[in-house]
Amino acid sequence: xxxxxxxxxxxxxxxxxxxxxxxxxxxxxxxxxxxxxxxxxxxxxxxxxxxxxxxxxxxxxxxxxxxxxxxxxxxxxxxxxxxxxxxxxxxxxxxxxxxxxxxxxxxxxxxxxxxxxxxxxxxxxxxxxxxxxxxxxxxxxxxxxxxxxxxxxxxxxxxxxxxxxxxxxxxxxxxxxxxxxxxxxxxxxxxxxxxxxxxxxxxxxxxxxxxxxxxxxxxxxx
Amino acid sequence: xxxxxxxxxxxxxxxxxxxxxxxxxxxxxxxxxxxxxxxxxxxxxxxxxxxxxxxxxxxxx
Numbered sequence: 001x002x003x004x005x006x007x008x009x010x011x012x013x014x015x016x017x018x019x020x021x022x023x024x025x026x027x028x029x030x031x032x033x034x035x036x037x038x039x040x041x042x043x044x045x046x047x048x049x050x051x052x053x054x055x056x057x058x059x060x061x062x063x064x065x066x067x068x069x070x071x072x073x074x075x076x077x078x079x080x081x082x083x084x085x086x087x088x089x090x091x092x093x094x095x096x097x098x099x100x101x102x103x104x105x106x107x108x109x110x111x112x113x114x115x116x117x118x119x120x121x122x123x124x125x126x127x128x129x130x131x132x133x134x135x136x137x138x139x140x141x142x143x144x145x146x147x148x149x150x151x152x153x154x155x156x157x158x159x160x161x162x163x164x165x166x167x168x169x170x171x172x173x174x175x176x177x178x179x180x181x182x183x184x185x186x187x188x189x190x191x192x193x194x195x196x197x198x199x200x201x202x203x204x205x206x207x208x209x210x211x212x213x214x215x216x217x218x219x220x221x222x
Numbered sequence: 223x224x225x226x227x228x229x230x231x232x233x234x235x236x237x238x239x240x241x242x243x244x245x246x247x248x249x250x251x252x253x254x255x256x257x258x259x260x261x262x263x264x265x266x267x268x269x270x271x272x273x274x275x276x277x278x279x280x281x282x283x
Contacts, residue, residue, distance in 0.1 A: 051226055052226065052229075055226065055229045055230060055233065058233055059233060059236075062233070062236060062237065062240065065240075066240050109281065112277060112280075112281060116273070116274070116277050119273065120270055120273065123266070123269070123270075124266055124270070127266050131262065133259070133262050134253075135259075135262075135263060136252065136253055137252055137253050137254060137255040137256075137259055138252070138263060139248030139249075139251070139252040140245075140248045140249040140250075140252035141252075142248075143241065143244055143245035143248045143249065144245060144249060146241060146245070147238060147241060147242070147245055150234050150237055150238045150241070151238065153234050154231050154234050154235060154238075157227050157230055157231045157234070158227070158231070170274075173270065173274060174267060174270065174271070177266070177267055177270045178263065178267065181263065181266065213274065213277070216274065216277075216278055217277060217278060217281045219278075220277075220278035220279070220281045220282040221281050221282065
């Protein structure tokens with residue numbers, strides 16, 4: 001066997017090992033941040049956080065991923081930023097969870113939304129991992145779709161139409177399901193080599209699917 | 223229209239501004255889909271739609 005064959009095999013092995021490491025680190029950080037975020041959400045429901053605080057948490061989380069995370073993602077500080085970001089988002093869920101907990105079967109709705117989100121995430125990640133397909137062709141479609149949904153969400157805030165609210169939540173679930181495939185395949189195919197950024201992307205998908213599924217289940221419950 | 227609604231609208235507008243550069247990049251640089259790629263995407267998405275519909279039916283009963 002020639003040297004070039006040896007070296008190409010070594011490069012392929014090294015690349016596979018590096019991908020596995022990113023994947024393992026991403027899932028490890030994701031599981032810990034999800035638990036942390038859930039604890040912060042529980043604390044928030046217990047102290048009865050208001051919608052104003054929830055909004056401030058969302059602005060804080062956005063500021064962190066916009067201005068701080070890009071500068072810290074390649075250092076240990078990036079992990080602290082991810083915890084701060086996921087903690088803020090979790091804490092911001094308090095008023096929404098309290099709203100559903102005040103319903104007769106609110107606890108059941110929240111548990112169903114959590115279980116449903118877990119099944120969607122595990123199913124889609126498993127699918128992306130087993131097929132090993134490259135879903136990066138979805139990038140333009142998903143980001144364009146997200147901007148359209150966000151514009152519709154701005155209109156929804158002012159128009160207060162239940163039908164539009166329902167359509168936006170359904171679209172969010174489908175879009176972020178696509179983002180789970182997109183993000184997971186980027187890790188597998190070497191497009192994303194930073195596990196801090198990979199965790200942030202997948203966490204946001206899970207978070208948004210959970211909220212939208214909860215809204216849809218709340219709507220069906222009515 | 224409450225101050226909170228305006229706050230949420232501002233948050234969504236900020237999100238759009240935040241996402242815009244990434245959207246622009248991916249619209250320009252997304253690789254073209256190969257044969258079977260869209261089917262491979264639509265298959266799990268159809269399952270997600272069916273699953274969410276099932277959960278909504280269960281809750282609505």
